[in-house]
Amino acid sequence: MNVTIVDYNSGNISSVIxxxxxxxxxxxxxxxxxxLNKIKSSDKVVLPGQGxxxxxxxxLNKIKGLTETLNEFxxxxxxxxxxxxxxxxxxxxxxxxxxxxxxxxxxxxxxSKIDNQNGKYKLPHIGWNQIxxxxxxxxxxxxxxxSHMYFVHSYEFIPxxxxxxxATTDYSSNIVCSVEKENIFGTxxxxxxxxxxxxxxxxxxxxx
Amino acid sequence: MLKNRIIxxxxxxxxxxxxxxxxxxxxxxGDPVEQAKIYxxxxxxxxxxxxxxxxxxxxxxxxxxVEKTSRKCFxxxxxxxxxxxxxxxxxxxxxxxxxxxxxxxxxxxxKVVEDSSKKFGSQCIVVAIDAxxxxxxxxxxxxxxxxxxxxxxxxxxxxxxxxGAGELLVTSMDRDGTQVGYDNDLMSKISSxxxxxxxxxxxxxxxxxxxxxxxLGKASAVLAASIFHxxxxxVKEAKEYLDSKGxxxxx
Numbered sequence: 001m002n003v004t005i006v007d008y009n010s011g012n013i014s015s016v017i018x019x020x021x022x023x024x025x026x027x028x029x030x031x032x033x034x035x036l037n038k039i040k041s042s043d044k045v046v047l048p049g050q051g052x053x054x055x056x057x058x059x060l061n062k063i064k065g066l067t068e069t070l071n072e073f074x075x076x077x078x079x080x081x082x083x084x085x086x087x088x089x090x091x092x093x094x095x096x097x098x099x100x101x102x103x104x105x106x107x108x109x110x111x112s113k114i115d116n117q118n119g120k121y122k123l124p125h126i127g128w129n130q131i132x133x134x135x136x137x138x139x140x141x142x143x144x145x146x147s148h149m150y151f152v153h154s155y156e157f158i159p160x161x162x163x164x165x166x167a168t169t170d171y172s173s174n175i176v177c178s179v180e181k182e183n184i185f186g187t188x189x190x191x192x193x194x195x196x197x198x199x200x201x202x203x204x205x206x207x208x
Numbered sequence: 209m210l211k212n213r214i215i216x217x218x219x220x221x222x223x224x225x226x227x228x229x230x231x232x233x234x235x236x237x238g239d240p241v242e243q244a245k246i247y248x249x250x251x252x253x254x255x256x257x258x259x260x261x262x263x264x265x266x267x268x269x270x271x272x273x274v275e276k277t278s279r280k281c282f283x284x285x286x287x288x289x290x291x292x293x294x295x296x297x298x299x300x301x302x303x304x305x306x307x308x309x310x311x312x313x314x315x316x317x318x319k320v321v322e323d324s325s326k327k328f329g330s331q332c333i334v335v336a337i338d339a340x341x342x343x344x345x346x347x348x349x350x351x352x353x354x355x356x357x358x359x360x361x362x363x364x365x366x367x368x369x370x371x372g373a374g375e376l377l378v379t380s381m382d383r384d385g386t387q388v389g390y391d392n393d394l395m396s397k398i399s400s401x402x403x404x405x406x407x408x409x410x411x412x413x414x415x416x417x418x419x420x421x422x423x424l425g426k427a428s429a430v431l432a433a434s435i436f437h438x439x440x441x442x443v444k445e446a447k448e449y450l451d452s453k454g455x456x457x458x459x
Contacts, residue, residue, distance in 0.1 A: 012301040018279050051329035122405050128211045128458040148458045152331040193284050
């Protein structure tokens with residue numbers, strides 16, 4: 001089996017690469033590439049993302065044919081895909097960071113700034129917060145409810161269809177921090193930086 | 209609920225830990241990679257390396273240390289010390305750092321903060337402020353505390369937030385190394401001035417000082433070096449103590 005981490009200049013992905021390699025050991029091949037053919041032929045895809053919604057969408061669009069290839073992979077062929085942080089946010093129809101920007105439109109909804117309640121909540125939301133698992137997700141196998149995950153973000157994904165939500169976290173309001181829609185998975189938190197329990201989520205995704 | 213973070217910091221010089229944990233079962237007490245692993249296994253919420261290598265020819269050693277650490281520790285790793293440019297930041301991130309902390313370069317040229325936060329995202333840009341009290345205000349020092357820039361620390365903190373810093377690492381020069389506790393007056397003033405998280409640093413001598421940094425200093429995270437050295441306190445002990453004082457921590 002091989003898992004491809006999409007390298008589209010979306011910021012720093014070394015930690016994502018390190019964590020997947022740590023979990024995969026020798027049983028799974030981890031590819032890091034933006035090569036369309038390699039993405040097409042892989043079994044699973046990881047879509048990381050750091051920086052702003054706009055900068056990530058722009059970076060995806062800069063690589064000719066990449067969004068089409070990802071669409072084909074996740075929507076047409078329904079192969080497993082995991083979005084991390086802005087990678088998850090890009091599933092939305094639209095994001096409002098910097099300026100209004102169209103997303104991949106895989107899961108209806110928008111990405112807006114977290115309400116800081118007039119300075120009561122600091123932004124970015126940085127650090128360890130507990131997740132409240134609201135639906136059985138395959139990536140949460142053997143992950144206890146209220147586990148701590150590492151977050152760093154100022155924007156939140158608000159899906160229209162609440163049934164896609166698999167976990168929320170409490171910061172200003174119940175922020176959506178994990179989604180599962182058929183073969184599409186996403187985490188707002190960083191499993192690659194969430195210690196052993198984060199690596200478990202990566203392991204679950206690899207084992208799907 | 210978001211937890212307060214405990215961040216052990218290791219001073220690294222020429223690729224070796226200057227002051228470290230002195231455990232008997234440690235194969236190499238000077239190896240930053242091994243020490244970082246002990247901290248992360250013990251529940252450290254993040255790890256911080258401060259590179260204090262003075263000579264230019266040895267500066268590249270830190271990249272190797274960062275690379276090896278990032279393959280073993282799966283909690284966020286912040287690296288500071290001697291960062292001059294966007295290019296330096298790019299290199300550290302590529303070798304596996306999750307965040308960088310910028311000190312002197314941010315004072316001398318705020319464009320470094322602006323450009324790097326645009327390029328890599330605010331989440332990985334920490335601005336380190338070394339402040340020293342002068343009368344009623346605090347002034348920002350550079351070059352490891354040797355030069356006084358004369359800049360007002362509170363105003364500077366606000367400016368850095370505007371320039372794109374994701375966090376501020378505030379060290380009181382008056383308290384650093386004294387083990388009498390953080391300058392919580394400074395911490396709380398800066399924390400209420402900005403909307404980004406503040407990491408308190410400088411002066412920790414016991415576990416109550418960590419509690420004070422959060423309760424009185426209003427810091428989101430507390431950084432300490434020496435109390436974790438030589439096994440005086442483990443990160444686990446610190447967390448249990450904070451928990452017993454009603455401070456939310458990840459246990």
